[in-house]
Amino acid sequence: MAQRRPDALDLIGPDYDRASAHPAERTLIICSAPRTGSYELCRFLLAAGIGVPHEYFNPSYARRLGERLGFSQNPLEPSEVARYVAALRRRRGQGSVFATKLQFPHFDRALRNKAGRDLFDGATVVHLFRSDAPAQYASYRAALESGNWDFSGRPTTTPLARDPKNFDSFFGQALQELDMLMGQDAGFRCLFTLAGIKPIFVPSAELFADPRAIIGKIADAMRVPVNEGELEQALALSARYGSEKKKIPSRLAEQFKRVAFGGA
Numbered sequence: 001m002a003q004r005r006p007d008a009l010d011l012i013g014p015d016y017d018r019a020s021a022h023p024a025e026r027t028l029i030i031c032s033a034p035r036t037g038s039y040e041l042c043r044f045l046l047a048a049g050i051g052v053p054h055e056y057f058n059p060s061y062a063r064r065l066g067e068r069l070g071f072s073q074n075p076l077e078p079s080e081v082a083r084y085v086a087a088l089r090r091r092r093g094q095g096s097v098f099a100t101k102l103q104f105p106h107f108d109r110a111l112r113n114k115a116g117r118d119l120f121d122g123a124t125v126v127h128l129f130r131s132d133a134p135a136q137y138a139s140y141r142a143a144l145e146s147g148n149w150d151f152s153g154r155p156t157t158t159p160l161a162r163d164p165k166n167f168d169s170f171f172g173q174a175l176q177e178l179d180m181l182m183g184q185d186a187g188f189r190c191l192f193t194l195a196g197i198k199p200i201f202v203p204s205a206e207l208f209a210d211p212r213a214i215i216g217k218i219a220d221a222m223r224v225p226v227n228e229g230e231l232e233q234a235l236a237l238s239a240r241y242g243s244e245k246k247k248i249p250s251r252l253a254e255q256f257k258r259v260a261f262g263g264a
Helices: 040-047 059-068 083-090 104-110 116-118 132-148 167-195 206-207 211-222 227-262
Strands: 028-034 097-102 124-130 200-203
Touching: 028 040, 028 116, 028 211, 040 097, 040 124, 040 167, 040 206, 040 211, 059 104, 083 097, 083 116, 097 104, 104 167, 124 167, 124 206, 124 211, 132 167, 200 206, 200 211, 206 211, 211 227
Parallel strands: 028 097, 028 124, 124 200
Antiparallel strands: none
């Protein structure tokens, strides 16, 4: 049977729990905005044996995982979040590493507190960002309209319907969404400055041009080994999806141009 890449719903499931009496000794935090290639980075890190990275502070995923871990209420509530982080560090580690993917709104809502300070304290922080904002936005809209956020697995959100002929509504919404994407990177950069955090900056283009080098840089910073064999298999699986993954955003980008500037 052909090997299948784990998608977002796979990774949140019990197959990736690694119950331990002791919490993971190291912490890796991947700070990113949507459509930066962060799911691919998470898959590569998982294959390399560096944590089980996921959006643990995304309300949707936190609710699913919290129910499975025995939380009777929202694990992101102020009274619960510290206990939730402790449970994650015991159950979702690999190679002595607890890794999480974090978007700025999720930090803002759940981790602007002592639990957040403790999580960042001594952590290796990666800031994954994308410099080509138009392509990032086209990819974001493609994900919204398909409900599929990594283009390789099951949809995780309800597909968004829109009327491309309604220019005023579409263009106004597009500006708001693009502002949100760019604002997430700005929010993280402000956080890094205020908290004295020195992240590893990773442009998405570099991740996809030489993923082995990026994984190696992160592993070196954390002083953990890389499972080279498993990483090679993950890279091979990723390559199979590469061409198909680019089609949806590129088609959507051309559609945006027609709507914005007129024409058939």
